[in-house]
Every structure is written in structure tokens, then in C-alpha cells.
């Protein structure tokens with residue numbers, strides 16, 4: 001579950017808002033990221049992966065909010081660890097990026113979501129926009 005946004009680090013780039021598949025994150029009044037719908041978090045870590053400032057911290061608990069403070073998150077010593085261990089950006093030289101493996105998994109999830117939506121409509125095909133979202 002997403003636990004905190006470290007406001008001092010956030011540069012307001014909006015990447016985490018764009019990549020979050022559950023619209024958990026939003027831009028606050030000052031343009032920085034805020035947690036808007038925490039309960040919808042899927043614990044997918046994409047926001048951590050795409051944050052160039054290591055300003056987000058996701059905890060592996062999937063069913064509940066732990067309620068970590070920024071200080072507690074920093075004290076884990078693992079803020080930015082997922083991006084580092086995934087070999088993104090400046091970590092490419094020291095860690096192997098194997099996120100290409102996720103392509104087939106995301107495609108499977110997309111097809112399952114389409115099938116679920118169709119089933120919910122009694123088998124009728126669901127209208128979708130260009131991004132595959134139900135419209």
C-alpha cells in the first residue's frame with residue numbers, strides 16, 4: 001500500500017499520477033503529488049518505479065494502511081529501493097532491468113478486465129477508449 005509522499009523531495013513532475021493504474025495519486029494545490037484514494041492502491045510499486053526523486057514509499061502490506069510517517073519511511077533505508085533494484089535510470093549500470101517480463105502479465109490482466117466487464121454486461125462487448133479503458 002502506498003504510505004507516504006515525501007513532499008520535500010517531490011518535484012511535481014506528475015509521473016506517479018500518470019502511471020498509477022488505480023488513480024490513487026493526484027496533484028495537490030501546489031502541483032506536488034498527494035495520496036487521494038489510498039484504499040484503492042494495488043501495491044504495484046509503479047509509482048515508486050517512475051518517481052525520479054524517490055519521493056514515494058510503498059509498503060508491501062496489501063490489505064491495510066500501516067500509517068507510516070515520512071520519518072519512519074526514511075528510517076527503513078529503502079526509499080527508492082525498488083527503482084534501484086529494478087535497474088532504472090542511474091541504476092542501470094549496477095542492477096539488471098527485467099521489467100520486460102511484465103509485458104505478458106499486464107496483457108493478461110488487461111484481457112481479464114475486458115472479459116470481466118463484458119460478463120458484467122451480460123456478454124455484450126464493452127466500449128473502450130484508445131487506452132483500453134471502459135468508456
Ligand code: SF4
Nearest residue numbers: 020041042044045047
Ligand atoms: S503502488 Fe501502484 S496502485 Fe499504489 S499508488 Fe503506487 S502506482 Fe498506484
Ligand code: SF4
Nearest residue numbers: 010011013014016051
Ligand atoms: S513522480 Fe515523484 S517527483 Fe514526480 S510528482 Fe510523483 S512524487 Fe513527485
